[in-house]
Amino acid sequence: MTGEPQVRAVGLTRAFDDRVAVSGLDLTVRQGRVLGVLGPNGSGKSTTVRLLTGLLRPTAGTVELFGEPVTPETAPRLRARIGVQTEANLYLRLTVAENLRTWGALHGLSRRHTAERISEVLDVVNLADRRDAPVGSLSKGLRQKAKIARALLAEPELLFLDEPTAGLDPASALDVLGHLAKLRADGRTTIVLCTHQLHGLEELCDDVVMLDRGRVVASGEVDELVAAHWPEREYLVRVTDRAAAEQAVADLRAAGHAVPDPEPVEPSLHDLYFALLQGEGR
Ligand SMILES: Nc1ncnc2c1ncn2[C@@H]1O[C@H](COP(=O)(O)OP(=O)(O)OP(=O)(O)O)[C@@H](O)[C@H]1O
Numbered sequence: 001m002t003g004e005p006q007v008r009a010v011g012l013t014r015a016f017d018d019r020v021a022v023s024g025l026d027l028t029v030r031q032g033r034v035l036g037v038l039g040p041n042g043s044g045k046s047t048t049v050r051l052l053t054g055l056l057r058p059t060a061g062t063v064e065l066f067g068e069p070v071t072p073e074t075a076p077r078l079r080a081r082i083g084v085q086t087e088a089n090l091y092l093r094l095t096v097a098e099n100l101r102t103w104g105a106l107h108g109l110s111r112r113h114t115a116e117r118i119s120e121v122l123d124v125v126n127l128a129d130r131r132d133a134p135v136g137s138l139s140k141g142l143r144q145k146a147k148i149a150r151a152l153l154a155e156p157e158l159l160f161l162d163e164p165t166a167g168l169d170p171a172s173a174l175d176v177l178g179h180l181a182k183l184r185a186d187g188r189t190t191i192v193l194c195t196h197q198l199h200g201l202e203e204l205c206d207d208v209v210m211l212d213r214g215r216v217v218a219s220g221e222v223d224e225l226v227a228a229h230w231p232e233r234e235y236l237v238r239v240t241d242r243a244a245a246e247q248a249v250a251d252l253r254a255a256g257h258a259v260p261d262p263e264p265v266e267p268s269l270h271d272l273y274f275a276l277l278q279g280e281g282r
Pocket residue numbers: 016019020021039040041042043044045046047048196
């Protein structure tokens with residue numbers, strides 16, 4: 001963990017009237033890492049992202065982005081360097097491409113670079129065929145895609161995503177997660193994402209903060225947390241011959257290992273969805 005801290009929060013706390021949404025949160029996200037902010041509904045994930053991006057003022061505690069304190073004065077300048085998926089609604093009367101062009105202009109991108117990036121980000125979220133549709137005519141999931149495209153447009157060095165795969169169909173969710181994995185592999189983008197949908201995120205997150213009712217219940221590197229919780233590993237062997245599976249189990253039992261009976265692995269509804277709608281397995 002050698003990168004410079006891009007995000008640092010100390011004692012971050014936010015109350016709404018007498019309800020404490022986030023309490024005493026400490027976190028550091030270093031350059032090029034992916035932090036997952038995880039927790040059930042109402043645990044404070046979105047509030048955390050809004051506090052970290054300067055969209056909400058803390059009741060107590062401090063936030064630094066790129067080593068600079070976030071204050072009402074610095075927030076607009078610092079926010080120009082980050083991509084936030086949840087920030088501000090899209091203009092419903094403008095088309096997807098017009099929304100993105102406006103965003104590109106706000107971030108100082110040239111018209112030509114914006115046009116190139118629009119094609120690239122619409123491909124990432126699989127929305128190219130709706131680029132000239134008014135955003136107001138899009139379904140909820142398609143609007144979500146447009147917001148992700150907007151967050152990615154200016155190739156921000158720091159990206160905040162709030163439930164990025166919520167409302168996306170399984171193939172589009174995989175496309176978005178695949179793109180985030182590519183950004184992670186490039187090492188130039190630092191990502192903070194909050195979610196309660198864990199599927200597909202295990203391989204993406206380097207670090208996690210787990211929240212419950214606004215408090216941190218665990219935080220650290222994913223590998224270290226998993227290893228500390230489950231020091232033992234299980235091993236999986238796959239064979240297609242039932243008799244061979246039973247023989248292997250009998251041999252293991254004879255050698256003194258407590259092994260359960262072999263169980264067939266049934267293809268899932270997920271597998272069926274991809275076989276029928278994405279052409280896999282045809
Ligand atoms: N603007 C607000 N006014 C009053 N209470 C709020 C406000 N925003 C959030 N809260 C409360 O703060 C707590 C944390 O909310 P938050 O949206 O951060 O949770 P979350 O973990 O993102 O939840 P979800 O997974 O359901 O999106 C909740 O109890 C919520 O009702």
